[in-house]
Amino acid sequence: MKHYFIVVIALLLPFFSFSxxxxxxxxxxxxxxxxxxxxxxxxxxxxxxxxxxxxxxxEIWHTDEFISYAKEHFVMLKADFPKRKxxxxxxxxxxxxxxLAEVYNRNGYFPYVVVMDANGNVLGSTGYKKTTPKVYxxxxxxxxx
Numbered sequence: 001m002k003h004y005f006i007v008v009i010a011l012l013l014p015f016f017s018f019s020x021x022x023x024x025x026x027x028x029x030x031x032x033x034x035x036x037x038x039x040x041x042x043x044x045x046x047x048x049x050x051x052x053x054x055x056x057x058x059e060i061w062h063t064d065e066f067i068s069y070a071k072e073h074f075v076m077l078k079a080d081f082p083k084r085k086x087x088x089x090x091x092x093x094x095x096x097x098x099x100l101a102e103v104y105n106r107n108g109y110f111p112y113v114v115v116m117d118a119n120g121n122v123l124g125s126t127g128y129k130k131t132t133p134k135v136y137x138x139x140x141x142x143x144x145x
Contacts, residue, residue, distance in 0.1 A: 020067050022078045024093060026100060026120070029077040033118035039144055040120075041074045044105045044112040048082045052128035053111040065133040074140070081110070115143040 023029045026042075033040050043061075045053035060066050061076075070076055079097040082088065089097065104122065105112050115123045124143025129136065 020061055020070065020076060022076050024078055024080075025096070026077065029075045030118055030120060033075045036075070038073060038075050038118070039123065040077055040116045040118065041070070041140065042077045042079060042100065042104060042114040042116060044079045044081070044101060044110055044114075046081045046083065046110045048084045048087045050110045055130075056111050056113075056128045059130075060133055060136045063133045066137065069133075069137055079105075113140075115140055 023032065029040050029042075032038070043056075045057070047053060047057070079100045080089065081097060081101075088094075101108070104114050104116075109127060111128050112125065113127060114125045117123060124140075126139055129139070131139075
């Protein structure tokens with residue numbers, strides 16, 4: 001039984017190594033960006049109601065190409081605004097996301113992707129685009145100059 005468990009873990013390990021590392025705390029994201037000399041990507045999304053948000057998540061954020069690139073270049077910060085009760089955030093997290101929206105997404109766009117430096121200064125922004133991960137990465141990189 002012990003050997004079976006080890007084999008299962010060994011087979012599943014590659015799938016876990018390519019998961020996107022999302023942070024939900026802005027101070028933590030800034031601290032990590034400063035420590036690692038990276039830019040922050042702040043994503044405003046409605047994970048359970050916004051069709052373009054869901055497409056962006058599937059077509060860009062969850063691709064192996066973007067995940068491996070982001071690990072080296074960006075700190076990924078998520079501000080989710082789900083509508084279904086079963087997906088509701090904690091009151092603390094909801095207040096945190098509302099505060100981020102007041103500063104960085106006053107118009108309430110979804111999805112809204114903000115690239116910023118480690119101090120929270122906006123370098124550029126974009127939204128959903130029907131494109132490849134490579135082209136999307138190029139768009140995000142263009143804000144870093």
